[in-house]
Every structure is written in structure tokens, then in C-alpha cells.
Amino acid sequence: MEYVEHLSVEKFIFYLLIVLIFAKVFGHLAEKIGQPSVLGELLAGVFLSTSVLALVPSTEGMVGYETFHLFAEIGVVLLLFEIGLKTRIADLVKVGPVSALVAITGVVFPFMLGYFSIIYFQKFSILSLEANMVELVAIVTGATLTATSVGITARVLADLERLQTKEARIIITAAIIDDVLGLIILGVVSSIVSSFGSEGAGEVHITLGSVAFITAKASGFLVGSIVLGRIIAPRIFGFFSRIDRNNLVWGMAIVFCFVYSYCSNLFSLAPLVGAFAAGLVLRETDQIKTIDSGIKPLSHFFAPIFFVMLGAAVDVSVFNPFVSENIMVISVALILFAAAVIGKYVSGYVVYEKGVRKSIIGVGMIPRGEVGLIFAKIGLVHGIFKIDLFSAVMAMVILTTFIVPPLLNWLFERESKENGLTEKTV
Amino acid sequence: MEYVEHLSVEKFIFYLLIVLIFAKVFGHLAEKIGQPSVLGELLAGVFLSTSVLALVPSTEGMVGYETFHLFAEIGVVLLLFEIGLKTRIADLVKVGPVSALVAITGVVFPFMLGYFSIIYFQKFSILSLEANMVELVAIVTGATLTATSVGITARVLADLERLQTKEARIIITAAIIDDVLGLIILGVVSSIVSSFGSEGAGEVHITLGSVAFITAKASGFLVGSIVLGRIIAPRIFGFFSRIDRNNLVWGMAIVFCFVYSYCSNLFSLAPLVGAFAAGLVLRETDQIKTIDSGIKPLSHFFAPIFFVMLGAAVDVSVFNPFVSENIMVISVALILFAAAVIGKYVSGYVVYEKGVRKSIIGVGMIPRGEVGLIFAKIGLVHGIFKIDLFSAVMAMVILTTFIVPPLLNWLFERESKENGLTEKTV
Numbered sequence: 001m002e003y004v005e006h007l008s009v010e011k012f013i014f015y016l017l018i019v020l021i022f023a024k025v026f027g028h029l030a031e032k033i034g035q036p037s038v039l040g041e042l043l044a045g046v047f048l049s050t051s052v053l054a055l056v057p058s059t060e061g062m063v064g065y066e067t068f069h070l071f072a073e074i075g076v077v078l079l080l081f082e083i084g085l086k087t088r089i090a091d092l093v094k095v096g097p098v099s100a101l102v103a104i105t106g107v108v109f110p111f112m113l114g115y116f117s118i119i120y121f122q123k124f125s126i127l128s129l130e131a132n133m134v135e136l137v138a139i140v141t142g143a144t145l146t147a148t149s150v151g152i153t154a155r156v157l158a159d160l161e162r163l164q165t166k167e168a169r170i171i172i173t174a175a176i177i178d179d180v181l182g183l184i185i186l187g188v189v190s191s192i193v194s195s196f197g198s199e200g201a202g203e204v205h206i207t208l209g210s211v212a213f214i215t216a217k218a219s220g221f222l223v224g225s226i227v228l229g230r231i232i233a234p235r236i237f238g239f240f241s242r243i244d245r246n247n248l249v250w251g252m253a254i255v256f257c258f259v260y261s262y263c264s265n266l267f268s269l270a271p272l273v274g275a276f277a278a279g280l281v282l283r284e285t286d287q288i289k290t291i292d293s294g295i296k297p298l299s300h301f302f303a304p305i306f307f308v309m310l311g312a313a314v315d316v317s318v319f320n321p322f323v324s325e326n327i328m329v330i331s332v333a334l335i336l337f338a339a340a341v342i343g344k345y346v347s348g349y350v351v352y353e354k355g356v357r358k359s360i361i362g363v364g365m366i367p368r369g370e371v372g373l374i375f376a377k378i379g380l381v382h383g384i385f386k387i388d389l390f391s392a393v394m395a396m397v398i399l400t401t402f403i404v405p406p407l408l409n410w411l412f413e414r415e416s417k418e419n420g421l422t423e424k425t426v
Numbered sequence: 427m428e429y430v431e432h433l434s435v436e437k438f439i440f441y442l443l444i445v446l447i448f449a450k451v452f453g454h455l456a457e458k459i460g461q462p463s464v465l466g467e468l469l470a471g472v473f474l475s476t477s478v479l480a481l482v483p484s485t486e487g488m489v490g491y492e493t494f495h496l497f498a499e500i501g502v503v504l505l506l507f508e509i510g511l512k513t514r515i516a517d518l519v520k521v522g523p524v525s526a527l528v529a530i531t532g533v534v535f536p537f538m539l540g541y542f543s544i545i546y547f548q549k550f551s552i553l554s555l556e557a558n559m560v561e562l563v564a565i566v567t568g569a570t571l572t573a574t575s576v577g578i579t580a581r582v583l584a585d586l587e588r589l590q591t592k593e594a595r596i597i598i599t600a601a602i603i604d605d606v607l608g609l610i611i612l613g614v615v616s617s618i619v620s621s622f623g624s625e626g627a628g629e630v631h632i633t634l635g636s637v638a639f640i641t642a643k644a645s646g647f648l649v650g651s652i653v654l655g656r657i658i659a660p661r662i663f664g665f666f667s668r669i670d671r672n673n674l675v676w677g678m679a680i681v682f683c684f685v686y687s688y689c690s691n692l693f694s695l696a697p698l699v700g701a702f703a704a705g706l707v708l709r710e711t712d713q714i715k716t717i718d719s720g721i722k723p724l725s726h727f728f729a730p731i732f733f734v735m736l737g738a739a740v741d742v743s744v745f746n747p748f749v750s751e752n753i754m755v756i757s758v759a760l761i762l763f764a765a766a767v768i769g770k771y772v773s774g775y776v777v778y779e780k781g782v783r784k785s786i787i788g789v790g791m792i793p794r795g796e797v798g799l800i801f802a803k804i805g806l807v808h809g810i811f812k813i814d815l816f817s818a819v820m821a822m823v824i825l826t827t828f829i830v831p832p833l834l835n836w837l838f839e840r841e842s843k844e845n846g847l848t849e850k851t852v
Contacts, residue, residue, distance in 0.1 A: 006492055009496065009691070010688065013684050013691070016500075017684045017685060017688060020680060021681055024674065024678065024681070067492060070435065073435045074438075074439075074442075077439075247726055248454070250723055250726060251449075251726065251727075252450065254446060254727060258442055258446070259443060262436065262439045265439070271436070294726075297720040297723045300676060300677065300720075301676075301680060301724055
């Protein structure tokens, strides 16, 4: 057995301390200047990252990285569970059709913008790609721009106490539909990429039938698990609460959340989608108050770890314009960023209902995250992306993450001022 | 960089699920048969261990072991923090002198019994040690028997709702003094062991001065941190609660706990000792109710992981009497176990105060844990222990852990019956 350096308990507690203190201090400072606290947590992460203070294990391969990465994942799972606990299923069903429209537009537009950006880069020799590669690179780049990452927006809406607005419901529902669409794109892109290098490279070996199957499987799981949960959950939690009012109900609520997360992962959906569904289901039980009081402290302990680690993934050295190689990466990143912002922003404007603030929906859909990076990694591993394009995609993801908290905050504030009141629905 | 297999989020959630479900089910079954739920959690661990179902990464080197080990440590830290939050400093000071007496007796007696067990084993050829090794082996074995591990007892007392009894206070205070004594013994034993092999092997290179220094440093930290905390904590938590009544107070309470844990580790004390001290200090702030309501769910999430992983450390194959090599290990383990039980049990009988149930204190001091294993590992690494004696010490630690929940339960129940009432002080 080879020797692997271990993270000592002492060091682990030290890291946790640093993360929690920085999260609280920066979160508070963000609030002081009228911003959502999550923006402070992201910035705290940047300061702690390997490229600045190097106080947390933020880079893959570092001792302790795995544990912190898993803590962070549990954090975003519990956050979405908590948000699910505050959301009525009926409200989501109402916004279902309009959310689907937002999701589809928000996938098609960014894809096209990403695709044509690469074509444009090639034409004006910003990137020098081999002629037979352009098409492939353009498709994978487009794919990296498609999937919204709901964690940031959900947290901003919670920070601003706007979870109960119609816009919030549309955004969250659309982001979940987005995850299903992401699966389809992943299937298509994987098929294209894996044929790369072999004869007939670039051919799509995916049929309409298999797309329908992926969609049906993922949607079937979501609908099925919620319907089944609605029948079973009230009974089992009624039973648990008769045995033990607090501890058992808390414990089993977490178990319930993790079962849903695990299953959603089995159906190739993100674990946080399952956690959200679990929250929706438990929202309808009589034990919701007890559950919520037990989950809140857990989510408040874990979730900042997610946002700090997200910020800590930033490699600030890429943004140093005095390094000549960076100029190209920054230029490409900025153009992709523009494509990412515009592509999702327009998706807000397909909302046909009146009284809904379209710009808020458009901005709420902007953050990209892990799914985008998964596409970028597939591209890198198969030799389709070179490290420069990969870095540019990373930078694009980071920029979309950081821009949303202040933008959403500004939109809500502006509107409050226009209405001459601080309309916060709770 | 060499490739290290990673624990995927999916697998991690799966492990967490298994641990939580088994902990809840076995804990509930234990309660059904009138036992503290922690006994069920320990047994759940045994079932999940590598040697039975192999459903959790319970062995060092397994993928995910590190993360689960750290989760478990955070679990026992938060448990002792929570117990500290329920304990008045004044009550501990009152039992200080008697607890010191219990702690000292509970170190001296087991050491002597362990020491003479080895001499006896050698005399009757149960172990075949080289003549010049006997003394050394006897000293290290004695040391493995000295330190009480407070986690189990504290949890049993909590399960039985007996934390507010005088016996509980004496046990916990004595266990903390024990940790300081353990440091001294560690210093002495390390000095003896490190001289082993060189000329003048077995000589003690430790002076009274250095013992006094170790003691003063550790006790000084404990007293100093509590006194300082009593002055500072009410002010800073008053300040935090004016900014944000819930979230910030919860977050900073955890930070406070981790700062104390980390510092106690710097002073070579167990992290859980610092966490307990932090709890004591915050008990005296005005925000205690808010803090307690936020820490409880966290501790209830993490602590079972500690007890399940403790149970999962058991290698049941060692206890198989049909394997001939095991017979010797089992015999030695049972004799050491008897020494461990008797040595601590008598420590309860030095309590001079009236109305205190001496047997409960004696039993409460029995569990051994990590510190004992640290001594055993030092012995193993330096070639003083062979694997058979090491396994026997492991088995002794495990047996002391498993015997305490049913024994304490039985003592409290018997007494309730004698008094004809269920006297539960809350």
C-alpha cells in the first residue's frame, strides 16, 4: 500500500475554522455594503484559494481536498433541501410550462452564441484550430454554456428573502428542467466526442429514441419520486413523530433527503435536484416545522463551505493581464462570458405572463457551474480543448457566478424604490 | 502526482445514508429493549465493519476512510460541546477535588494491574518475552490501561437523561483531569520507549520539572481559557446577537467551539476537551438558548457517525475462538479487560462524599479509547509490542466500550426501582 498523506484532525479543524470565520466576516461585510452575504462568501473563497493566501485545500490533489469537496457538496445538497422545504409543489406546477420555455430558450441561445463564437474566433484567427476540429470545438464550447447552476441564485434569493416570489419559482423550476436538458446534451456531446479520432469523426451516434429515453427516465424519476413521496412521507413521518418528536424526525428527514439525492444521482441528475424534491415532499407533512428547525442549522453550517470552496476554485493568476499568454485567455473568456450572459438573459423575456419581472428571471438563470465544467473536462480529456480554451471556460463560469449576486440585488432594490416600498413577500 | 482513488459524491452520500439508517434503526432497537441508544449505534458499526458487511470505509487506507474519520471526530467534538452547553462551571468546581482523586486512582490502579499482568504472563509463559523486554512491555501495557475516554459515558448519561446528576459531573470532570494525567504518562512513556534500543535502554530521561511543566501547561490552558472565555464570550455574543439573532450566533458558537478544540490540541489535550470547555463558557452567555437550539441538530447529525465508526473499528475475526492463534489473544485480552474494569471501578470508591453512587462513578470511568490505542501504537512501532499483544489491547479497548452502556443503564434502573421512583433530574 502506498503512503498517502493524511489530513490530521487538528489541521481539519483549522481549515474549518478558517472557512467559517472568513465566510462569516466577508458575508457580514457584503451585507454592510448592501449585497447578499453569499457574495462575501465567494470572495472569502478567492482570498483563501491556492492562488492567493493558500489557506484551504482548494486544488485537486491537495491533502484534505477530497474531504472539503465532499463537505461542500453536502452543503449545497442541504441548501436545496432547505429551499425545497419552503416551496409548495402546487406553486411549481403552476409555473411549469413557462419555466420549461425559459429553460429551453436558455439552453438553445447560449449554445448557439457559444458555437458561433468559436467559428468567429477561428475566422479572425483568435484561436488557431485545425480545420477539421472547428466544428467539434464549437459544439463542446456551446455545450459548456448551456446549464444553469441553481445553487448561487437560490442562495441569493434566500439572502434577499425573495424565495416566495413568482420569479424565484420560475427560476428554480427552470433550473431543474435545465438539469434534465443538460443530460440530453451530455448524451449527445459524449456520443460525438467519443467518436472523435475514429473514422467518421463528428458523426452523431445518438437517436431520437435514446434522447426520448433519457428525458423520460429523468422526468419520470422526478415526477414519480414526488408523487410517491407525497403518499408515503406523511405516513412514515407521522409514525416517526409518534416515537420521538425531535431527534428521530430530524434524523429521518436527513435520511429522506439523502435517499432522494442518491436516487437522483442514479438517474444521472445532480444530487441537489433530488434534495430539492425531497424538501418539496416533506413540506407537505405535518412535521414540517420540526424538520425545518433541525435542517436550518445544518444547512447554515454546511452551505457556506460550498460557496467558499466555489470561490476558492478561482485561479486569480489567470486574470493577470501582465502575463502575455493570459491576454488571449481573458479575451476569449470575456466573449464567452458575454455569450453566457446574453444567452440566458434573453430566456427571461419568453415569459408570457404579466406582472413577472423578466429581467430578474433572465439574470437568475445566468450562473453556470459544475455541469459546464464537466463538458469542459470532457473536451480537455479528449484533446478537443487545449488548456487555453479550458481556462477561458473556467473563467467564464466564475464570472457568471460572481456577477449574479450584485445584479439580482440591484434589480430587486431598484424595483423596491420604483414601487416606493420594500415589498418582501414571506 | 500519483493517482489516488477518490470518494465520489454518490458513494459518500451512500455511506452517509447507510451509517445514519443503521444508527437510527439499531439505536431504536436498543431503546426498545431498555438500553441506551448509543449501544445500538456501536452494534450498528460492528455490523457495517470491514469484518462483517463491509458497508462503510472503517479501515485505514480504504477510500473514504479519512473523510469518515474526520466526520466522526467532529461528531464527538460537537457532542462534548453540546454537553458543555448543559453544564454549569460552578458545579464542576464543586466536584473538582473529589474528581481529581477519582482520576488519580483511576490511573494508578489500572497501570499497576496492567503492569503486573505482564509480569504474570511472563512467569506463567502465556507470553514469551525476552527477559530484557519484560519491564518495558509491562510499562507500556500499564499505560494503555490508564486513560478514560469520556465520549461513551457522556453519551450514555445523555441518553439516560442523567447528565445533571452529581455522579455525571464527577465522571466528566475526572475524565478531563485524566486527559491531563494521560499527557504526563505519554511524556514519560515516550521518553522510556525512545531510549529503547540505545544504550541504557529503559532509563527514564524525564525530570520532575518536565512533568510539572506538562501539567502546568495543560491545566493552565484549561483554567485560562475558561476564565478568559467567561469575560469575553458574553460581550462578543451580545454583539453578535444584536447584528443577527440566529444565524450569526449559531455560526460563531461553532467557531468558538472549534477555536477551543484547536487550541486544546495545540496544548496536547484532546480536541473534545476544548470543545467541552467552550460549551461551559457559552452556557453562561445570554444567547445559550439560541446556541443550544442550533447545536443540537448538528450534534445529532454528527455524533452517531462517531459511535458507528467506533463500532466499525471492531475486527470480529479476532474473537473467533476456532482460530487457534486467537485463543492466546483472547485470553490476554480478557485478563487486560478485567484489569481495566477493576482498576477503574475501584476509583469510584475513593469518593468521600455521601449520597454519591460510587458504583456509577466506577463504571462511568471504564471506557478506554483513542489514548489507549496511541500507547499501543507507540509500542507496536517501536517493536515493544508484537501484533498479538497489540490485538489484545485493541480487544480490551473495545470490550470496555461495549460493557458500559448496559452496565450504567442497569445501575440507574436498579436504583430507580429501589427508590420506587424514576428520579430523573433535568
